[in-house]
Amino acid sequence: MVDFYVFVILVALFMYVLVVNDITVLYKAYLVFHYLLGMWPFCNFLINVTPDQQLQWVFLSAAFVSLCFLGFGWHIFALVLTGKIKNVKKAYLYLWAVPAVFCSLLVITNPWHFLFAKPSLNGWATRTYGPFFWLFVFSIIIYFIVGGALMIYELATVSEKNKKKQLMLCIWGVVSFLALSITDVLLNAFILPETVVVPGLTSSGLIILAICFVVAIQKYDLFKIVSIAQREVIDSMATGMVIIDKNEVVLDINKSAGRLINLQPGHVFNVGEFYPASGIEFDGEFLEEYGGDKSKILQTEIIINQEQPRHVAMNISPVFDHKKNLLGRSITLNDVTELRGLIEKINENNETLKLQNEELLQFQSKLYKANRKLEQMSITDALTGCYNKRYILNQLDYEIAAARRYSIPFSLMLLDLDKFKLINDTYGHLAGDDVLRGVVDIVNKNLRRSDILARFGGEEFIIYIPHIDHDGAVALANRIRSMLENQTVKTMIGELSVTISIGLISVIKVESINIEEDFLKDLLARADNALADNALYEAKLNGRNCIVAEVFD
Numbered sequence: 001m002v003d004f005y006v007f008v009i010l011v012a013l014f015m016y017v018l019v020v021n022d023i024t025v026l027y028k029a030y031l032v033f034h035y036l037l038g039m040w041p042f043c044n045f046l047i048n049v050t051p052d053q054q055l056q057w058v059f060l061s062a063a064f065v066s067l068c069f070l071g072f073g074w075h076i077f078a079l080v081l082t083g084k085i086k087n088v089k090k091a092y093l094y095l096w097a098v099p100a101v102f103c104s105l106l107v108i109t110n111p112w113h114f115l116f117a118k119p120s121l122n123g124w125a126t127r128t129y130g131p132f133f134w135l136f137v138f139s140i141i142i143y144f145i146v147g148g149a150l151m152i153y154e155l156a157t158v159s160e161k162n163k164k165k166q167l168m169l170c171i172w173g174v175v176s177f178l179a180l181s182i183t184d185v186l187l188n189a190f191i192l193p194e195t196v197v198v199p200g201l202t203s204s205g206l207i208i209l210a211i212c213f214v215v216a217i218q219k220y221d222l223f224k225i226v227s228i229a230q231r232e233v234i235d236s237m238a239t240g241m242v243i244i245d246k247n248e249v250v251l252d253i254n255k256s257a258g259r260l261i262n263l264q265p266g267h268v269f270n271v272g273e274f275y276p277a278s279g280i281e282f283d284g285e286f287l288e289e290y291g292g293d294k295s296k297i298l299q300t301e302i303i304i305n306q307e308q309p310r311h312v313a314m315n316i317s318p319v320f321d322h323k324k325n326l327l328g329r330s331i332t333l334n335d336v337t338e339l340r341g342l343i344e345k346i347n348e349n350n351e352t353l354k355l356q357n358e359e360l361l362q363f364q365s366k367l368y369k370a371n372r373k374l375e376q377m378s379i380t381d382a383l384t385g386c387y388n389k390r391y392i393l394n395q396l397d398y399e400i401a402a403a404r405r406y407s408i409p410f411s412l413m414l415l416d417l418d419k420f421k422l423i424n425d426t427y428g429h430l431a432g433d434d435v436l437r438g439v440v441d442i443v444n445k446n447l448r449r450s451d452i453l454a455r456f457g458g459e460e461f462i463i464y465i466p467h468i469d470h471d472g473a474v475a476l477a478n479r480i481r482s483m484l485e486n487q488t489v490k491t492m493i494g495e496l497s498v499t500i501s502i503g504l505i506s507v508i509k510v511e512s513i514n515i516e517e518d519f520l521k522d523l524l525a526r527a528d529n530a531l532a533d534n535a536l537y538e539a540k541l542n543g544r545n546c547i548v549a550e551v552f553d
Contacts, residue, residue, distance in 0.1 A: 295320075317329065403510050411465045414460065434492055452464040
């Protein structure tokens with residue numbers, strides 16, 4: 001009796017290991033189903049070799065309980081084989097387990113009611129059945145019919161030939177089992193007398209059922225194709241993959257990883273043997289983390305020296321079981337040599353582009369300065385450095401229009417160097433040029449930033465003076481005249497004294513200006529004719545070095 005309980009405990013431990021470990025659902029379903037298949041003949045054998053009726057009942061109840069769950073197991077196996085198990089909810093499975101559990105309870109409680117079966121005078125080897133037995137038979141038949149219907153439906157919809165043959169073999173096995181089991185029940189329960197028993201019919205049906213499954217598995221690779229496909233997928237991956245346990249021992253390595261590193265299952269994976277890529281801290285913090293907390297996700301880049309150095313991106317991830325216990329680590333290796341080469345090429349191109357951009361910026365800066373210089377030259381008098389006639393004429397159009405719009409009074413001052421022709425004739429044109437430059441320097445010292453000085457031609461200059469009334473303009477003219485009178489101008493032949501005659505026109509009533517009638521042209525004509533001919537003439541009669549001023553109306 002003790003040995004039997006030991007057998008039960010060992011079987012229970014086997015079933016526990018089978019259920020909790022990571023194998024495919026199809027494997028689990030088949031192994032459980034096959035285990036239940038074997039319980040019926042095994043227990044019937046023990047009944048016939050054991051004279052103790054109490055032990056006989058224990059074995060018989062175990063046999064019938066296994067048959068109860070055989071029907072439920074067949075239903076689960078049919079769901080797994082047809083691929084419908086993934087869409088089945090747990091409540092559905094619990095509901096289908098109820099008949100098996102209920103019938104098992106009827107079997108176990110039989111010694112209290114004997115409504116399931118009664119032993120003969122020779123013990124439980126020969127027996128009569130009660131109403132609970134027929135309920136049990138009915139539930140078994142329902143289980144197998146529903147499971148068979150699932151397979152028949154799958155057979156009608158699936159297109160793969162091997163799958164069809166697998167399903168057909170399983171269906172024939174179930175049909176054979178049901179036929180022999182029903183024959184067993186009819187012969188031994190109804191047709192033959194109580195003392196006569198035809199043994200082995202149900203067991204023969206179980207053998208046929210098991211053979212059909214074995215043929216389906218072996219001939220049509222019901223299980224193997226899954227592992228082969230998984231292996232093919234892993235080996236065909238461009239990413240190298242290494243699986244190590246907690247002690248760094250290699251458990252598995254795919255072909256891509258084998259081409260990069262010389263490792264085999266059973267070797268120790270020593271990450272310190274690899275060379276870190278340039279610029280990567282590898283032998284310090286990384287090695288410390290790798291050897292310390294093994295639950296961390298780590299990544300780095302290494303160089304593998306083969307015929308040519310290969311840059312490899314290495315990612316290390318922990319592998320846990322369903323209880324979050326660390327089983328080992330998975331290491332993926334991606335050859336990034338070409339990518340690294342492209343990055344280096346891009347960096348080189350970027351450096352070249354950076355240098356070209358710097359050269360272009362320098363060129364643009366020089367071009368900008370040159371354009372500014374050209375622009376300045378186009379509006380500047382080359383000899384004196386003040387504005388030229390073209391600039392002052394263009395600028396006066398804008399200034400006069402702004403003065404009229406905002407009611408800004410302004411004045412125009414015409415300057416003419418006295419006896420400048422005599423200076424040229426006496427001292428030469430180079431000395432005359434020095435005089436012109438010296439005069440411009442002195443005049444500029446008396447002007448504001450808003451005033452505009454321009455060379456109008458020869459020894460004549462024009463000054464535009466905004467925001468000034470007539471008295472202020474006269475005072476400015478006197479200050480310029482006086483400063484030139486009291487200062488000498490440095491020339492190549494020494495210091496010379498020069499004087500200047502100034503004609504001044506002040507525009508006070510700015511709102512009366514009619515720009516559309518070319519006011520600037522009229523103003524300059526008046527300055528040139530009236531002022532030059534009359535005012536300057538008057539100034540020269542008065543001994544030059546004087547100012548003639550009037551208000552434009």
